[in-house]
Structures are given as C-alpha cells and as structure tokens.
Amino acid sequence: MKIANLPQEFMAALPILETITNAGFEAYFVGGSVRDMLLGKAIHDVDIATSAYPSEIKALFEKTVDTGIEHGTVMILDHGNGYETTTFRTETGYTDFRRPDSVNFVRDLAEDLKRRDFTINALAMRANGEIVDLFNGLVDLDNHIIRAVGNPIERFHEDALRMMRALRFSAQLGFVIEKTTNEAIKAEAHLLTNIAVERINVELSKLMLGKAAAEGLMNFAQSGLFNYVPNIDMGRELDIVAAGLKLQGKTLPDEATAWTYLIDQLGLNEADAGRFLKAWKHSNDFIKQVKTAYHFIQLYRQQVEITNWELYQVGSVLPIALAVLKLNFSSFEGEEYMAALHNLAITNKRQLAIDGQQLIATGIVKPGPKMGEILGKIEHAVVIGQLKNHLSDLLAYAEMLQSKGE
Incomplete structure (x- = not known):
C-alpha cells in the first residue's frame, strides 16, 4: 500500500527523514500517526524510527534534546x-x-516493530508514502480489530498497561478485541497491580470518553481488570456492566463528567467519592469539581428542594451534574436549573458590588475573621434574593450586621 498524497504533518517532517536516509540510514514514520492517517483521523505527534543510533542522529542535526536517550x-x-x-x-x-x-x-526495522503492542500500531511508512506492514495491521484496521503483535501474553508481560490500552483503543475506535488477545487480558489481569495508578487513570479516562465507551466499560468488567484498580471493590462487575449499558448509543462529553458518572454508578456516598478520586491521583481542583457536581446529583436523588443557594454553590459545574442526571433519568431535562442559575443575581463571589477593602475603607470592619463572616452573609443574602447587589444596600446591610454583632 502506498499513500499518494501525504498529509501536511508528514510533509513538514520529510526533511528529517531525508537527512537521515541521505546519510545512509533507514528512517520511517511509525505508530499512532500512521494509524490515525489511515483512519482519516486528526494526526498529532509524528514519530520517527530509524536505524541510526542516538549519537549518529545528534551528529546529523543541529538542535536535539535527549528526551529518552537511554531508550x-x-x-x-x-x-x-x-x-x-x-x-x-x-x-x-x-x-x-x-x-x-x-x-x-x-x-533491523522488523526487530523493532515486533516489540510493539498491537498490529494497528506496528505500521511504518517510508518517505515515499509506502506502508510497511509486517503483522497484517492493515487487515486489522479494515476489519476493526485490536490484536496484539505476536504472543499477547508476552506483550502484556512486557508492559501490563497494554491490557488497559487494548480496552481504550477498542472504546475510542469502536474496534473489537481479537479473541486470543482478549483471553490473554483475562488471564493476566492481575498484572495490572504492577502499574502506577496515574498511568491506569489516563487509559480509563480515555476509555470512558470513547465513542464506544459503553462497550469499553463492559469489557473492563468482563476482563476482570476492574478487580486490580484502586477502590473498586471486588464483585462490582454488575455495577460496571450496568454503567456500560446506560451509555449505549451515548458519549460522555469530558473527563469530569465521566468520573462523576462512574462514582454515581458505583453508588458511592459523598465521603467515599472524595477518597475514591484521591486514590486515583486526580488533582485537588478536579476532585472539587466532581464532588460539587456529585453533591447536586445526591440532592436531586434525595428529592431535596434545589434552592438558589444550592444552584449558586454548584455554579459552573452544573452542566456536569445535569449530564449525569440525563443519563440516569430518561425524562430528565434540566433546562430549568440552567435557566435558574443564569437568573441568579450573581453566579460567583467576584460579582458582589462590595469587597473587603471597601468594608475596611468605610470603617465598618477591621481585617480579620469578622470581615469574612460579614462578606459571607452578604453573599448569601444577595444570592437568595434578600438583598439587592447595590453598593449602598450592601454597605447598609454590613453596618447593620456589625452593629448587631452578627
């Protein structure tokens, strides 16, 4: 197979290949960029494999960085x-x-390609657009199959994360995992305990955002891999399958929604949800986002009245909560909550017509905890509609609170 018209991303890199080959070495475009080109998807990083040793590459080019020289x-x-x-x-x-x-x-290129994970990632392309396919990766691309290169058990013993990557590629591309590869994942699932949670997190996040996330989650359950990740208890297979079934024909819009959906499907309480996200090494900001959205979901589930103050507290993450509720309740719309949020007098503290400096300047209060308490009460009163967000009104209210010692 030969590509007649190379995408611009490869055209820009052709001088690199030509410099290497003109020096007597082999050089090829490899990996995900070749796969994505053949699938008609956006091309991101263009990687090159070569017979030249690192010292030989560095001698050929003026500007290089040793990003992984030992490898x-x-x-x-x-x-x-x-x-x-x-x-x-x-x-x-x-x-x-x-x-x-x-x-x-x-x-030897063949020696290099046979250590790669899956046949669709073991494709190389020459500068003239000719595809080098030593493991029938083109056939697997056409047939929408994820297949390990060579012996899948050997590939998974080399890097156990490849089992999660198989599920992730399947979910992203809508491909089926080939039988022998799938059986090897089930047999070697326990090896996932050797992998850093941060790496597993990346793969599970991408899986949940895939166009076939439903099938991806069901594969995650049926493979047994879920038994070897943080804070998902043994025996939760049916919960994960149910999460997949609810997603059939649907996609999740972003990572925060995906993880909110997952903790909701696992039925975690709010305290456990925080510990769960922390165990998965999410950032504090991300955890705060998800926990805020999940709190709103819990209020709705418990049929607690959603007040203006509750809407204000969920704020900008309301779309996350609404997206998860729509997946759970077919009749749920949620537009009234978005409209109510937009109609609030303020949607964040910065929109208040007063701040601490103004309170101090007018002599109403001195710096310290009391100032924070008064500002908090002003914020609450404005949000619930008890007080207009006008400076004169807010100053008068602050003076009243101070005089009463509140």
Whole structure:
C-alpha cells in the first residue's frame, strides 16, 4: 500500500527523514500517526524510527534534546516542531511488568516493530508514502480489530498497561478485541497491580470518553481488570456492566463528567467519592469539581428542594451534574436549573458590588475573621434574593450586621 498524497504533518517532517536516509540510514514514520492517517483521523505527534543510533542522529542535526536517550529517543527540533526519533531496538527482561531491564539498539526495522503492542500500531511508512506492514495491521484496521503483535501474553508481560490500552483503543475506535488477545487480558489481569495508578487513570479516562465507551466499560468488567484498580471493590462487575449499558448509543462529553458518572454508578456516598478520586491521583481542583457536581446529583436523588443557594454553590459545574442526571433519568431535562442559575443575581463571589477593602475603607470592619463572616452573609443574602447587589444596600446591610454583632 502506498499513500499518494501525504498529509501536511508528514510533509513538514520529510526533511528529517531525508537527512537521515541521505546519510545512509533507514528512517520511517511509525505508530499512532500512521494509524490515525489511515483512519482519516486528526494526526498529532509524528514519530520517527530509524536505524541510526542516538549519537549518529545528534551528529546529523543541529538542535536535539535527549528526551529518552537511554531508550534511544532523541527529540529533533526543526522550524518550531519537535520530532521524537527513536533508534530501532530490542528489549529484554521485564521484571516489573512495566519497563525493560535492558535495551539493545539494532539496525533491523522488523526487530523493532515486533516489540510493539498491537498490529494497528506496528505500521511504518517510508518517505515515499509506502506502508510497511509486517503483522497484517492493515487487515486489522479494515476489519476493526485490536490484536496484539505476536504472543499477547508476552506483550502484556512486557508492559501490563497494554491490557488497559487494548480496552481504550477498542472504546475510542469502536474496534473489537481479537479473541486470543482478549483471553490473554483475562488471564493476566492481575498484572495490572504492577502499574502506577496515574498511568491506569489516563487509559480509563480515555476509555470512558470513547465513542464506544459503553462497550469499553463492559469489557473492563468482563476482563476482570476492574478487580486490580484502586477502590473498586471486588464483585462490582454488575455495577460496571450496568454503567456500560446506560451509555449505549451515548458519549460522555469530558473527563469530569465521566468520573462523576462512574462514582454515581458505583453508588458511592459523598465521603467515599472524595477518597475514591484521591486514590486515583486526580488533582485537588478536579476532585472539587466532581464532588460539587456529585453533591447536586445526591440532592436531586434525595428529592431535596434545589434552592438558589444550592444552584449558586454548584455554579459552573452544573452542566456536569445535569449530564449525569440525563443519563440516569430518561425524562430528565434540566433546562430549568440552567435557566435558574443564569437568573441568579450573581453566579460567583467576584460579582458582589462590595469587597473587603471597601468594608475596611468605610470603617465598618477591621481585617480579620469578622470581615469574612460579614462578606459571607452578604453573599448569601444577595444570592437568595434578600438583598439587592447595590453598593449602598450592601454597605447598609454590613453596618447593620456589625452593629448587631452578627
């Protein structure tokens, strides 16, 4: 197979390949960029594999960065673009199921490609657009199949995260995991305990945002991988399957909505939800977002009256809560909540017509905890409609609170 018209991303990188090949070495575009080009998807990072050793690459180019020199990777900087260029290599020994004990540089493309994870990622392309396909990756692309290169158990022992990556690619692309590869995932699922939670988080997040997230979550349950991730108790297979079934024909819009949906489907209480997200190494800001949205969902489930103050507190993350509620309740609309939020006198504290400096300047209050208390009461009164957001009204209210010692 030969690509007649290369996308601009590859055209921009052609001088890199030409410089390497003119020096007597082999060089190819490899991996995800080739796969995505063939699928008609957006191309992101253009990676290069070469028979040249790192020292030889560095001698050919004026600007390089040693991004992974021990594994043969050098970043070539060219006209504002960076191209990761990696020497063909073989790897031996994977005692931690994450990284090779030793890396050996080789001059043979076939040796390099056969260590890659899946056939659709083991494609290479020459500068003239000719595709090098040693493992029938083109056939698997056409048939929408995720298949490990060679023996899947060997591939998963090299890097156990590849099991999650199989599920993630399946969910993102809408592909089916080939039977032998799928059986190997089930057999070796326990190896996932060797992988850092941050890496698993990335794959699960991408899975949940895939166009086939429903099938991805069901695969996550049926593979047994869910048993070896943080804070998902044994025996939760049916909860995860149910989460997948509810998503059939639907997609999740963003990562915060995805994780809010997951904790909701697992039926966690609010305290456990916070611990769950922390165990998955999410940032504090992300955890705050999800917990705020989840609190609103819990209020709705408990049929608690949603007041203006509750809407104000959920604020900008309201769309997350509404998206999850729509997935749970087919008749739920939620537009009235968005309208009510937009109709609030203020939607955040910065919109108040008064601040601490003005309170101090007028002599109503001195800096300290009391000032914060008064501002909090002003904020609440404005939000619930008890007080107009006018400076004169707010000053008068603050003076009244101070005089009463409230």
